[in-house]
Amino acid sequence: MGDESNMIPRGPKLRIGVLGSAGQLGRCLVRHIEAADDLDLAFAATRDQIDLSDFDQIDPWLEAESSALPDLVVNAAAYTKVDSCETEKELAYRMNALAPAEWARRCLQRNIQFFHVSTDYVFRGDGSRPYREEEPTDPRTVYGSSKRAGEVAVLGTNPSALVVRTSWVFGPGRNFVIAILDQAARRRSGELEGPLKVVDDQYGAPTYAGDLAEALLLLGRIGRSTASYPSGLLHLRNAGEATWFSFARAILDQAGYADIVIDPVPTSAFETAAPRPAYSLLCMDRAVAAGVIMRNWSEALAAYLKSLDVPRNLLSNVFSNGWGAGGEETRGIAGSDGITKTSATRPEAE
Numbered sequence: 001m002g003d004e005s006n007m008i009p010r011g012p013k014l015r016i017g018v019l020g021s022a023g024q025l026g027r028c029l030v031r032h033i034e035a036a037d038d039l040d041l042a043f044a045a046t047r048d049q050i051d052l053s054d055f056d057q058i059d060p061w062l063e064a065e066s067s068a069l070p071d072l073v074v075n076a077a078a079y080t081k082v083d084s085c086e087t088e089k090e091l092a093y094r095m096n097a098l099a100p101a102e103w104a105r106r107c108l109q110r111n112i113q114f115f116h117v118s119t120d121y122v123f124r125g126d127g128s129r130p131y132r133e134e135e136p137t138d139p140r141t142v143y144g145s146s147k148r149a150g151e152v153a154v155l156g157t158n159p160s161a162l163v164v165r166t167s168w169v170f171g172p173g174r175n176f177v178i179a180i181l182d183q184a185a186r187r188r189s190g191e192l193e194g195p196l197k198v199v200d201d202q203y204g205a206p207t208y209a210g211d212l213a214e215a216l217l218l219l220g221r222i223g224r225s226t227a228s229y230p231s232g233l234l235h236l237r238n239a240g241e242a243t244w245f246s247f248a249r250a251i252l253d254q255a256g257y258a259d260i261v262i263d264p265v266p267t268s269a270f271e272t273a274a275p276r277p278a279y280s281l282l283c284m285d286r287a288v289a290a291g292v293i294m295r296n297w298s299e300a301l302a303a304y305l306k307s308l309d310v311p312r313n314l315l316s317n318v319f320s321n322g323w324g325a326g327g328e329e330t331r332g333i334a335g336s337d338g339i340t341k342t343s344a345t346r347p348e349a350e
């Protein structure tokens with residue numbers, strides 16, 4: 001990580017503002033902040049409250065006299081629909097590059113720390129060993145290019161910002177785990193037949209949004225307690241590696257669907273508007289040196305499956321204890337676009 005910034009705390013607790021609070025990572029950040037004794041939620045903004053593409057909406061949240069004034073802003077908002085970015089280039093760049101840079105600039109002006117989140121898609125994706133932060137980027141998609149432009153713009157504008165790259169995120173909302181469970185549940189009910197088909201030649205690391213949120217907040221705490229925040233580029237993801245096929249197999253096995261068959265297929269079996277990286281494992285050495293250890297994705301998956309974020313009707317009996325009636329979040333998932341395909345691969349959202 002690069003230079004560190006000094007910051008004067010605004011109160012006894014670290015006050016954090018979250019952008020994109022309805023997304024997978026955003027929701028986890030809000031929950032963890034609300035549950036922590038040493039953190040205060042300065043604001044949690046959904047798209048309705050702050051539309052990132054409208055820069056006029058920034059200043060009121062960062063005014064010195066605002067009761068919502070944060071010490072740290074974490075940007076969990078992004079245009080994450082990888083395939084749609086190919087045709088919505090302008091919007092992708094505005095959301096993923098211009099807007100974060102504008103937030104980073106205005107945070108710097110007010111001595112507010114800024115954490116931004118980026119992606120493994122900034123790399124070419126043809127490597128064979130984990131990508132280090134300083135390795136050359138070469139995105140192959142509009143989404144990846146817009147996110148890379150965001151990294152450059154954020155750090156160019158605000159060198160004391162932190163840009164965290166992550167990969168294959170699952171958490172509250174629409175994601176690959178939910179898509180696979182939906183496919184399994186439909187086969188169990190007889191609605192669908194035949195094996196699932198899942199890509200087995202793309203390598204990466206699944207990352208639980210809850211663990212990513214905790215890691216980001218740990219970095220915030222470290223920054224506050226040492227009065228010098230981490231800055232520059234940092235990779236954060238769960239430990240271990242997987243293909244989409246091996247991830248899907250683990251999902252089914254852990255959720256009580258060991259009998260559901262999956263056929264491993266090559267990437268060429270599914271056409272997507274944006275190509276997916278064949279290899280996008282992110283090296284975690286720098287995170288470990290900074291004091292962030294993340295558990296294996298398989299353990300994180302088990303925690304996620306036990307959480308209320310996974311609708312109970314998508315699970316076999318294994319986790320029937322401890323379930324609530326299902327909140328709005330969980331009800332919202334079942335009808336989402338990403339899980340209605342007959343052959344599950346990767347949902348359109350990253």
Ligand SMILES: NC(=O)c1ccc[n+]([C@@H]2O[C@H](COP(=O)([O-])OP(=O)(O)OC[C@H]3O[C@@H](n4cnc5c(N)ncnc54)[C@H](OP(=O)(O)O)[C@@H]3O)[C@@H](O)[C@H]2O)c1
Nearest residue numbers: 020022023024025047051052077078080119166168169350
């Ligand atoms: N998901 C992955 O697999 C993955 C992998 C690598 C990196 N990342 C990065 O990790 C971060 C978090 O990802 P995630 O999975 O939590 O994403 P997500 O669930 O798609 O959430 C993104 C959030 O951004 C919000 N948003 C979109 N346009 C907006 C706008 N104009 N103004 C304000 N908010 C807007 C969305 O609002 P709506 O709810 O209204 O749409 C959504 O709540 C992103 O930076 C992403 O690029 C994700």
